[in-house]
Amino acid sequence: MTVEAPIAIAPLQGRRILLVEDNPVNQAVAQALLSRMELSVTVVSDGEQAVEMMKAADFDLILMDIQMPVLDGYQATQQIRQFNTDIPIIALTAAAMVEDKQKALASGMNDHLSKPINLAKLQATLAHYLVDGRELSAPASSQQLITTESNRLQETTKMATVLIVDDMPTNVKVLANGLKNEYHIQVASNGAKAIEIARSSTPPDLILLDIIMPDMDGYEVCRRLKNDAQTSSIPIIFVSALGEALDEEKGLNLGAVDYISKPFHLPIVRARLRNHMTLKRKTDLLEDMSHMDGLTHVANRRQFDETFEKEAQRCQRDGHYLGIIMIDIDYFKLFNDNYGHGKGDDCLVKVAGALNNQIRRSSDLFARYGGEEFVVILPDTQPKEVAAIAEKLRVAVDQLNITHEFSAVSDHVTISLGGASELIESHQQALDLLSKADQALYQAKEMGRNRVAMQK
């Protein structure tokens, strides 16, 4: 090992590793590597201690030697698997024992690394088991999506684009050559060009940013990109020969995700890039999911609140009408009580889908407001148009023809709708509009359900 600089990868920092190794020299080497990656390491020296330690404390991953006294690595793994099927267990095998790989997998291990440990392989393996699919937890109903997405991620990571910003052609060359097999490469030799590319219609997925450049330095480029909503979510990794802690702190404080020192060690650059790309995609996905209703997959209440604020402001500024439609399924409690909650959920999914299909303008929003209630935001839409759209929505659900023998208004599922629309002159007026649509909905219920009522 010649690289003595810190080699931490942000998403791995602090993860708890149980190192099981009887040979003191191997122990010291592995522990030194892991500690420098800022992992939290616990060392035990035989299989039996490993099993006891696993019962006593929580770990994220086990690195397990094979040949050890008392219990060997295979036996220890078999015992651990009886009470913990999830934790990744990586065999540490001597080079001469690669044929034992099969045996390692059969005993319940997930993977193997050959000794002497190669830093790049160790990092890649840890990143694979600790970051992919595990780094971010998601609500149970979204887990499937995450899993599918992270499979897709691994396929598409190759296609991601990296923008290299450096005024020294030799640096650009080294990085571009080292990364071109995994990424599309964009290059900028100064800050202005970098900003232009980041704002273009083909922005990069990640930026490697030199600090010392003529005209505009890397810090300033970073500040500008982070202050612009269009570019603020692109991860930035600073690349610089400046080795002082202060510079690193400054870069990270400006919103960079990581910091790589020159001269680069390409396997580390690649490992870090891979991790940040994976995280970025997951963050984007979670961001999307946090605005989506888990059951019906239409916009959720949070998305509604954000869009309502934005559109209310826009309508107020432009002197436009803002239209709102509140929607509630008729006699839905009786539907649930008689057909069961599962059928109730199915019904909600179908109704939401049919309603969402009717909302086509890009500035409009259909959302689940809560329970069996939905809402539509219609910017720049006058009362007459709102009433017409509401009627279209009513008909769409009517035509689904979902049997509801316990409804007092029909033999199938129906909805009631309340509409409102006004020229918006103040924020309070926009808020009042929601109550007016809600009161109109109440009127529709009072007047017999399965109908549209407009605000007074």
Ligand code: GH3
């Ligand atoms: P009304 O015609 O006056 O609207 O009567 P209603 O029965 O539809 O209204 P109420 O507010 O009394 O009942 C709403 C019911 O919606 C209560 C609950 O069982 C059901 N509901 C709310 N959220 C969900 C959901 O996520 N899944 C299911 N299956 N049912 C839900």
Ligand code: MG
């Ligand atoms: Mg209700």
Ligand code: MG
């Ligand atoms: Mg109802």
